[in-house]
Amino acid sequence: MALRVSTKELILFVFAISLAWSSHGVEGETRISEEEDAEFERQLKIINKPAIKVIKTHYGDIYDCVDINKQPAFDHPLLKNHKIQMRPTSFPKGLFDKASSSSVEETSNVMPSEIGLKDRCPPGSVPIRRTRKEDLIRVKQNPSNFQPQTDSAPGHHFVSNYVNTVPYHGGAAWIAVYNPTVSKGQFSNAVMWIENGEKNTLNSIQVGWTVNHALHGDNRTRLFTYWTVDGYQKTGCFDTRCPGFVQVSTDTALGLVFENTSVIDGTQYITKVVIFQDVSTGNWWLSFTEDDVHIGYWPKSLLTGLATSASHVIWGAEVYSPSREDSPPMGSGLLPSQGANKACFFNGLQVMYDWKSSDPSPLLLRRRKIDNSDCYDADEVKEFEVLDYYFFFGGPGGSNCGN
Numbered sequence: 339m340a341l342r343v344s345t346k347e348l349i350l351f352v353f354a355i356s357l358a359w360s361s362h363g364v365e366g367e368t369r370i371s372e373e374e375d376a377e378f379e380r381q382l383k384i385i386n387k388p389a390i391k392v393i394k395t396h397y398g399d400i401y402d403c404v405d406i407n408k409q410p411a412f413d414h415p416l417l418k419n420h421k422i423q424m425r426p427t428s429f430p431k432g433l434f435d436k437a438s439s440s441s442v443e444e445t446s447n448v449m450p451s452e453i454g455l456k457d458r459c460p461p462g463s464v465p466i467r468r469t470r471k472e473d474l475i476r477v478k479q480n481p482s483n484f485q486p487q488t489d490s491a492p493g494h495h496f497v498s499n500y501v502n503t504v505p506y507h508g509g510a511a512w513i514a515v516y517n518p519t520v521s522k523g524q525f526s527n528a529v530m531w532i533e534n535g536e537k538n539t540l541n542s543i544q545v546g547w548t549v550n551h552a553l554h555g556d557n558r559t560r561l562f563t564y565w566t567v568d569g570y571q572k573t574g575c576f577d578t579r580c581p582g583f584v585q586v587s588t589d590t591a592l593g594l595v596f597e598n599t600s601v602i603d604g605t606q607y608i609t610k611v612v613i614f615q616d617v618s619t620g621n622w623w624l625s626f627t628e629d630d631v632h633i634g635y636w637p638k639s640l641l642t643g644l645a646t647s648a649s650h651v652i653w654g655a656e657v658y659s660p661s662r663e664d665s666p667p668m669g670s671g672l673l674p675s676q677g678a679n680k681a682c683f684f685n686g687l688q689v690m691y692d693w694k695s696s697d698p699s700p701l702l703l704r705r706r707k708i709d710n711s712d713c714y715d716a717d718e719v720k721e722f723e724v725l726d727y728y729f730f731f732g733g734p735g736g737s738n739c740g741n
């Protein structure tokens with residue numbers, strides 16, 4: 339009898355320890371040393387700026403309203419004397435003149451996904467997602483999840499359609515928003531890339547949705563941006579995790595959760611993304627949602643090749659998985675051959691050249707070579723009714739997707 343009780347107590351004790359361990363170690367994997375802890379504290383003091391007001395989302399994110407002139411961007415040495423631009427000089431003519439949620443074959447049930455802070459920052463301040471110690475720990479544990487990549491990187495798979503023939507000053511699209519199931523070490527994105535340069539001089543600015551547990555600490559579908567000016571070597575990062583992107587919107591911030599995600603055979607929720615170069619300043623603006631909220635911009639002075647114009651506008655998706663795991667689903671998890679209401683899609687593709695927006699000429703559109711079309715694929719761009727350009731993409735991933 340006495341033995342049985344103590345065994346039970348022992349089990350309870352071990353259970354309590356394991357609970358304490360997993361909550362302490364965040365991922366329940368790695369403990370951090372005192373030195374690391376001190377280093378994280380030091381970094382947090384630099385990254386997070388004093389808040390004028392704090393906005394909490396119901397997903398547990400904290401946005402600090404920081405003085406617009408003291409936001410993280412201005413820690414960048416190239417932006418020391420930057421003169422902030424509060425709004426674009428002009429918005430590209432002709433952009434999305436057509437009805438927004440038009441088309442995509444038979445898809446009838448298409449609606450914009452809701453996104454935004456429920457509150458706004460006071461004038462003169464902007465919302466910046468607060469970095470917490472657990473965020474830094476996840477970076478350390480999953481370095482690959484903080485780096486989108488180029489073609490050759492192991493564990494990364496891409497599908498896309500692109501244009502690369504003349505100098506561009508922007509791109510736009512609607513993207514269907516899904517919530518693919520990914521493990522804690524993986525990510526699954528849908529992205530518009532604006533690029534110039536190659537290899538170590540590649541300039542890339544990106545916007546889209548992502549499910550990336552290491553980045554955000556959960557499996558929700560969120561708005562993300564990324565930039566690099568040296569082909570993912572030393573510069574750049576997601577959102578405002580490092581100095582670079584200048585935030586100007588007081589209520590639409592980077593890293594926010596998409597409130598509504600599409601369901602196969604159900605409502606298809608979409609979001610609009612626009613990146614365009616300002617005619618007079620050369621800064622690259624990020625505009626977003628049906629209402630063209632101008633979230634902010636990547637300053638021209640940060641960029642090299644893109645300072646003048648873009649050579650590529652690319653629409654597609656990227657997934658990543660560590661080598662020991664199967665590749666994660668992309669898009670809705672179904673291949674593009676499944677078509678409307680089942681596969682994820684881009685529509686309303688537009689490009690900007692001559693500082694005006696227009697439809698991408700079908701003759702100039704190219705499709706990326708697909709490495710394993712049983713895992714992931716993208717259709718060629720098709721035209722629907724009045725010059726609406728769209729394509730389906732995605733796939734289940736799995737164990738035979740190659741490197």
Ligand SMILES: *[C@@H]1O[C@H](CO)[C@@H](O)[C@H](O)[C@H]1NC(C)=O
Pocket residue numbers: 517518519520557
């Ligand atoms: C997301 O995470 C929650 C909580 O951990 C879990 O219940 C849910 O099934 C996950 N959803 C997806 C799509 O992975």
Ligand SMILES: *[C@@H]1O[C@H](CO)[C@@H](O)[C@H](O)[C@H]1NC(C)=O
Pocket residue numbers: 449452597598
């Ligand atoms: C989108 O999601 C929000 C939050 O869950 C909900 O209140 C709203 O009704 C949804 N919108 C649509 C159009 O389904």
